[in-house]
Amino acid sequence: xxxxxxxxxxxxxxxxxxxxxxxxxxxxxxxxxxxxxxxxxxxxxxxxxxxxxxxxxxxxxxxxxxxxxxxxxxxxxxxxxxxxxxxxxxxxxxxxxxxxxxxxxxxxxxxxxxxxxxxxxxxxxxxxxxxxxxxxxxxxxxxxxxxxxxxxxxxxxxxxxxxxxxxxxxxxxxxxxxxxxxxxxxxxxxxxxxxxxxxxxxxxxxxxxxxxxxxxxxxxxxxxxxxxxxxxxxxxxxxxxxxxxxxxxxxxxxxxxxxxxxxxxxxxxxxxxxxxxxxxxxx
Numbered sequence: 001x002x003x004x005x006x007x008x009x010x011x012x013x014x015x016x017x018x019x020x021x022x023x024x025x026x027x028x029x030x031x032x033x034x035x036x037x038x039x040x041x042x043x044x045x046x047x048x049x050x051x052x053x054x055x056x057x058x059x060x061x062x063x064x065x066x067x068x069x070x071x072x073x074x075x076x077x078x079x080x081x082x083x084x085x086x087x088x089x090x091x092x093x094x095x096x097x098x099x100x101x102x103x104x105x106x107x108x109x110x111x112x113x114x115x116x117x118x119x120x121x122x123x124x125x126x127x128x129x130x131x132x133x134x135x136x137x138x139x140x141x142x143x144x145x146x147x148x149x150x151x152x153x154x155x156x157x158x159x160x161x162x163x164x165x166x167x168x169x170x171x172x173x174x175x176x177x178x179x180x181x182x183x184x185x186x187x188x189x190x191x192x193x194x195x196x197x198x199x200x201x202x203x204x205x206x207x208x209x210x211x212x213x214x215x216x217x218x219x220x221x222x223x224x225x226x227x228x229x230x231x232x233x234x235x236x237x238x239x240x241x242x243x244x245x246x247x248x249x250x251x252x253x254x255x256x257x258x259x260x261x262x263x264x265x266x267x268x269x270x271x272x273x274x275x276x277x278x279x280x281x282x283x
């Protein structure tokens with residue numbers, strides 16, 4: 001087994017990058033070698049606060065000088081495509097925060113190039129690695145709730161309103177679709193695949209024109225799957241999978257890292273604690 005340390009570079013110095021640093025610190029053979037930001041002072045502050053020895057006020061300078069084993073892109077989503085393509089210019093693998101891109105055209109270009117040049121590219125969709133979600137998938141596969149009859153996923157909170165912040169600014173890729181609906185869509189299609197037709201989409205715009213609340217119905221051949229997301233409503237955040245023999249509930253919040261199984265009369269059959277916020281080592 002190799003004893004070499006895997007060196008990460010981080011592009012973007014926001015709060016989500018702090019969580020990534022914490023995760024990397026929990027893995028013995030990984031380290032964050034450097035962080036880059038559009039602001040040198042912001043990069044320096046981030047580096048000092050998170051125990052990173054090198055920092056850059058220019059993204060490309062980090063790629064040139066550090067040549068990390070991979071980069072984690074944590075900038076706002078409007079910059080994801082540009083930074084991913086830049087990393088590919090240096091043949092550096094990419095783990096990019098969601099929403100990875102702002103449209104399917106950008107995704108097609110990147111993944112075609114990734115395949116052609118044999119450079120790994122992946123969206124950092126953490127819900128794929130949640131132990132609670134893995135437990136729900138296992139129960140579903142075992143037929144614990146019988147034949148699936150309905151599914152729903154909801155995420156919503158009161159985002160701080162500022163026309164210039166990442167939640168509500170069109171220029172920064174704001175809106176519920178790119179910030180929240182990507183989670184609910186990933187969960188539902190992760191369980192049931194892409195064999196649906198989208199039968200209904202209702203969007204409520206904010207003052208800035210971005211979508212602040214969405215209600216979407218995906219019609220699968222034998223059941224509906226409903227997604228509700230909002231930047232202006234503190235919804236009960238959870239995934240619910242219903243069937244002829246019961247239901248599975250997975251709360252979204254970190255403090256309820258569990259999966260719950262109920263029978264057809266709503267009595268709890270099993271509750272499995274998932275352990276941590278997410279499975280860092282698998283991620």
